[in-house]
Amino acid sequence: MMMSVSPTSLTRSSLEEMLESLRRKDEDDKPRDLPPALPARPTSRARLPAARRSLPANFNVETAMAAPTKSLNQSSTKREVKRPRVGSFGGKKDKEFPGESPYVITVPEEKECEQSWEKTDTANLADEPSASPPRFRESEWNDNVGYFIKKKLRVWCRLPNRQWELGQIQSTSGEKSTVLLLDGTAVKVSTGELLPANPDVLEGVDDLIQLSYLNEPSVLHNLQYRYCHDIIYSKAGPVLIAINPFKDVHCYGNDFITAYREKLFDNPHVFAIADTAYNEMMRDEVNQSIIISGESGAGKTETAKIAMQYLAALGGGSGGAESEILQTSCILEAFGNAKTSRNDNSSRFVSLSLSLSLSLFHLLLSSSKQNALLLKILYEHYLNELIIVQYLNELLQKIYRSTLLDVVQGKLIEIHFSAMGKICGAQIQTCKHSRVVQLAHGERSYHIFYQLCAGAPSGLKDRLNLKSAVEFHYLSQSGCLAIDDVDDARKFQMLMEALDTVRLCKEDQDNAFEMLAAVLWLGNISFQVIDNENHVEVVADEAVTSAARLMGCSTQDLMLALSTHRIQAGKDTVSKKLTLQQAIDTRDALAKFLYANLFDWLVEEINKLLAMGKQYTGRSISILDIYGFESFMKNSFEQFCINYANERLQQHFNRHLFKLEQEEYELDGIDWTKVDFEDNQECLDLFEKKSIGLISLLDEDSNFPKATDLTFANKLKQHLSGNPCFKGERGGAFGICHYAGEVLYDTSGFLEKNRDPLHSDTIQLLSSCSCRLPQLFASNMLNQFHKPASPLHQMGVLDPHKQSVGTKFKGQLFKLMLQLETSTPHFIRCIKPNNKQLPGIYEKDLVLEQLRCCGVLEIVRISRSGYPTRVTHQEFARRWGVTVVVI
Numbered sequence: 001m002m003m004s005v006s007p008t009s010l011t012r013s014s015l016e017e018m019l020e021s022l023r024r025k026d027e028d029d030k031p032r033d034l035p036p037a038l039p040a041r042p043t044s045r046a047r048l049p050a051a052r053r054s055l056p057a058n059f060n061v062e063t064a065m066a067a068p069t070k071s072l073n074q075s076s077t078k079r080e081v082k083r084p085r086v087g088s089f090g091g092k093k094d095k096e097f098p099g100e101s102p103y104v105i106t107v108p109e110e111k112e113c114e115q116s117w118e119k120t121d122t123a124n125l126a127d128e129p130s131a132s133p134p135r136f137r138e139s140e141w142n143d144n145v146g147y148f149i150k151k152k153l154r155v156w157c158r159l160p161n162r163q164w165e166l167g168q169i170q171s172t173s174g175e176k177s178t179v180l181l182l183d184g185t186a187v188k189v190s191t192g193e194l195l196p197a198n199p200d201v202l203e204g205v206d207d208l209i210q211l212s213y214l215n216e217p218s219v220l221h222n223l224q225y226r227y228c229h230d231i232i233y234s235k236a237g238p239v240l241i242a243i244n245p246f247k248d249v250h251c252y253g254n255d256f257i258t259a260y261r262e263k264l265f266d267n268p269h270v271f272a273i274a275d276t277a278y279n280e281m282m283r284d285e286v287n288q289s290i291i292i293s294g295e296s297g298a299g300k301t302e303t304a305k306i307a308m309q310y311l312a313a314l315g316g317g318s319g320g321a322e323s324e325i326l327q328t329s330c331i332l333e334a335f336g337n338a339k340t341s342r343n344d345n346s347s348r349f350v351s352l353s354l355s356l357s358l359s360l361f362h363l364l365l366s367s368s369k370q371n372a373l374l375l376k377i378l379y380e381h382y383l384n385e386l387i388i389v390q391y392l393n394e395l396l397q398k399i400y401r402s403t404l405l406d407v408v409q410g411k412l413i414e415i416h417f418s419a420m421g422k423i424c425g426a427q428i429q430t431c432k433h434s435r436v437v438q439l440a441h442g443e444r445s446y447h448i449f450y451q452l453c454a455g456a457p458s459g460l461k462d463r464l465n466l467k468s469a470v471e472f473h474y475l476s477q478s479g480c481l482a483i484d485d486v487d488d489a490r491k492f493q494m495l496m497e498a499l500d501t502v503r504l505c506k507e508d509q510d511n512a513f514e515m516l517a518a519v520l521w522l523g524n525i526s527f528q529v530i531d532n533e534n535h536v537e538v539v540a541d542e543a544v545t546s547a548a549r550l551m552g553c554s555t556q557d558l559m560l561a562l563s564t565h566r567i568q569a570g571k572d573t574v575s576k577k578l579t580l581q582q583a584i585d586t587r588d589a590l591a592k593f594l595y596a597n598l599f600d601w602l603v604e605e606i607n608k609l610l611a612m613g614k615q616y617t618g619r620s621i622s623i624l625d626i627y628g629f630e631s632f633m634k635n636s637f638e639q640f641c642i643n644y645a646n647e648r649l650q651q652h653f654n655r656h657l658f659k660l661e662q663e664e665y666e667l668d669g670i671d672w673t674k675v676d677f678e679d680n681q682e683c684l685d686l687f688e689k690k691s692i693g694l695i696s697l698l699d700e701d702s703n704f705p706k707a708t709d710l711t712f713a714n715k716l717k718q719h720l721s722g723n724p725c726f727k728g729e730r731g732g733a734f735g736i737c738h739y740a741g742e743v744l745y746d747t748s749g750f751l752e753k754n755r756d757p758l759h760s761d762t763i764q765l766l767s768s769c770s771c772r773l774p775q776l777f778a779s780n781m782l783n784q785f786h787k788p789a790s791p792l793h794q795m796g797v798l799d800p801h802k803q804s805v806g807t808k809f810k811g812q813l814f815k816l817m818l819q820l821e822t823s824t825p826h827f828i829r830c831i832k833p834n835n836k837q838l839p840g841i842y843e844k845d846l847v848l849e850q851l852r853c854c855g856v857l858e859i860v861r862i863s864r865s866g867y868p869t870r871v872t873h874q875e876f877a878r879r880w881g882v883t884v885v886v887i
């Protein structure tokens with residue numbers, strides 16, 4: 001039972017009445033050295049979230065603390081943008097603050113002054129990441145300082161290095177205070193740079209909303225205190241925060257599972273979240289979802305596995321389905337994860353959209369339909385090969401020169417339960433878009449390649465003509481073949497066991513390994529220049545014969561495909577030799593296509609097997625592991641997609657959070673008016689609006705031959721300047737006011753990355769292969785081509801055969817959201833405490849940035865915008881009993 005202290009509550013407990021009389025007494029005869037009163041709970045109407053301020057594009061914690069917010073173009077003038085729509089769950093809109101705008105930089109003075117310490121701090125915490133520390137009325141501040149000096153209470157003191165340190169105020173004079181730090185040094189700082197610290201009794205509380213003073217240093221300190229004690233989980237209202245320990249923490253064993261299952265423990269933990277999801281699913285017969293987000297290396301995949309471990313323990317015993325599901329992680333990781341600079345086991349799921357071409361003409365086609373059309377026009381009208389060659393060269397410069405693949409991904413694992421609560425199947429969905437990059441030095445490709453080379457039994461090795469990893473160019477190029485403490489051969493054995501557990505037949509396993517080996521051998525194919533125009537031929541060596549054999553085509557066909565292109569000239573087909581770079585691009589594109597399709601096929605096969613023969617009752621728990629909000633110095637198409645996905649998830653989050661909150665008030669019989677909330681619909685409209693949304697405009701320009709990234713940026717300015725979430729910038733840049741702050745995007749590469757350059761000539765080659773998988777991949781593509789064209793396609797806006805990467809991503813996201821909408825969500829935000837991937841290091845700035853980006857600070861603020869503190873009668877009596885007795 002939660003307590004209400006609202007003075008207008010209709011249903012009051014005796015404790016509430018007592019507290020109210022205490023408050024009145026406190027108001028009437030408050031001596032000057034009493035602490036600032038706790039903020040009164042809202043009376044007839046819940047508070048609106050305070051004004052939101054946007055993050056500058058080049059936001060950085062250090063500078064943000066130091067200087068007032070600057071806009072993208074570094075203007076320091078007040079910038080007021082139209083207020084986005086405010087939504088509510090049937091509640092009335094609050095008209096008390098007509099001037100409040102989420103993007104107003106300066107909060108009106110009198111409103112700020114009306115805040116108590118706590119409320120002002122909270123606003124600063126969540127809304128003003130880049131603003132100066134809060135200022136108080138002088139009289140109020142003097143009261144507080146006096147009280148803090150007298151009671152020797154701790155304060156947070158910001159040092160010249162911008163770090164917060166704990167200390168005690170010794171004296172104040174004018175605007176300066178002398179503070180004694182814990183290490184015994186005394187520093188003189190501006191009084192405005194001090195913030196109240198929480199009492200010892202609140203050190204390391206489970207839930208951030210329990211903190212009396214909810215300022216930035218207090219939140220960071222609370223999480224750090226817990227982290228140092230190996231307590232990696234905390235709550236921020238309804239959300240679980242998980243800080244990556246980068247070491248084994250002993251809280252996942254069977255005894256812990258039992259303790260959470262039997263409700264012996266109730267402190268924050270993934271098990272507690274999974275337990276709640278399971279119980280709600282069983283009790284309410286409603287599907288549940290666990291939404292896990294965070295940046296690369298923050299621990300999303302581990303967290304998902306821990307949740308699955310708990311659910312498997314709870315729902316196990318129906319014939320092994322749970323172990324099959326747990327084993328899928330091992331398979332997905334082998335094929336979908338790689339070592340990157342940010343994470344030794346980063347999920348890097350393969351992309352849907354990969355350039356693949358076996359002839360130069362089709363390289364053109366693969367860039368866009370309009371490119372091919374232009375080529376045709378040039379050819380027919382001018383018959384001037386030189387112009388064409390020049391044009392081709394230009395286009396080729398744009399084709400990515402990646403080695404293997406890298407993508408942005410999200411993964412949804414839906415676990416199905418029987419009416420008895422036993423696991424009876426699962427479904428895996430991937431939500432991804434391409435992020436084609438080169439393997440950087442020190443990074444590895446997908447684990448499966450190294451595992452296969454190290455662990456394949458000799459029979460398999462012979463069949464695939466496998467060598468050690470160092471002998472394959474794709475694997476050796478980055479100078480990193482092994483990961484510390486990881487035994488690839490052992491991992492391969494585990495993978496084989498996992499494939500057996502999910503009952504992937506031996507033939508399919510062999511087919512998959514053949515494709516992997518084909519990719520590796522493709523990477524070893526080399527070319528020799530045969531004329532002074534840099535044209536090449538494939539070197540007829542072991543690499544090309546092995547690749548051809550593994551794909552099931554003739555060596556000659558493959559050599560031809562990698563070194564020539566065919567151009568349709570009227571009724572004739574003209575064959576032209578490729579240059580060295582063109583041939584390399586063609587080879588790499590083929591390798592990427594095979595791997596991408598292999599991954600999709602594997603997921604599909606696993607899904608079929610996990611669902612086979614199982615009775616699906618409709619009850620499920622979905623676990624979503626998705627990238628968090630990103631804001632770098634340079635943000636490109638990848639960040640654009642990730643942040644769009646996060647914007648959608650945030651809307652889902654807001655709606656749910658407010659609903660839950662208000663349900664609790666209802667349960668407690670508290671008199672309240674529904675809480676309005678900031679709706680990010682306007683930002684979503686900016687992305688999604690038909691014909692004048694960002695994605696539509698991008699598609700339009702991606703298909704317009706003369707469009708460039710710069711003309712695209714200008715077009716955005718022309719059409720979107722009316723949207724308050726959009727900011728046109730100079731050059732090829734534009735800004736978006738996201739829920740987590742303002743991000744500046746650089747349009748360079750946008751058009752090229754949005755194109756999905758796949759074409760029919762490539763598919764024909766694969767169709768002619770005798771091996772099953774290349775054939776299957778080709779026919780899947782052909783089926784896609786033959787799907788009926790949408791009205792948009794018929795209008796000629798898009799190539800009827802292809803969807804752009806952005807549109808495909810939007811479609812996947814919609815599908816995902818539909819699924820999430822029909823479930824009760826539970827949120828976990830993973831935090832990476834350091835970039836070194838080492839235990840025991842807690843970098844405050846890094847943590848703070850993530851808390852902001854994944855909306856944790858916003859959650860805390862929203863959680864408190866209704867009723868800030870939740871205390872059970874027992875807890876209240878324990879903490880305040882002494883005061884009551886004295887009075």
Ligand SMILES: Nc1ncnc2c1ncn2[C@@H]1O[C@H](COP(=O)(O)OP(=O)(O)OP(=O)(O)O)[C@@H](O)[C@H]1O
Pocket residue numbers: 244245246247248249294295296297298299300301302303343344345346347348830
């Ligand atoms: N709860 C945990 N206990 C112990 N180690 C952990 C835990 N969570 C994460 N780690 C460590 O951190 C590493 C990175 O975690 P993980 O792969 O789950 O990150 P991620 O957020 O999924 O990254 P990416 O987005 O790059 O896939 C793990 O390989 C593991 O070593």
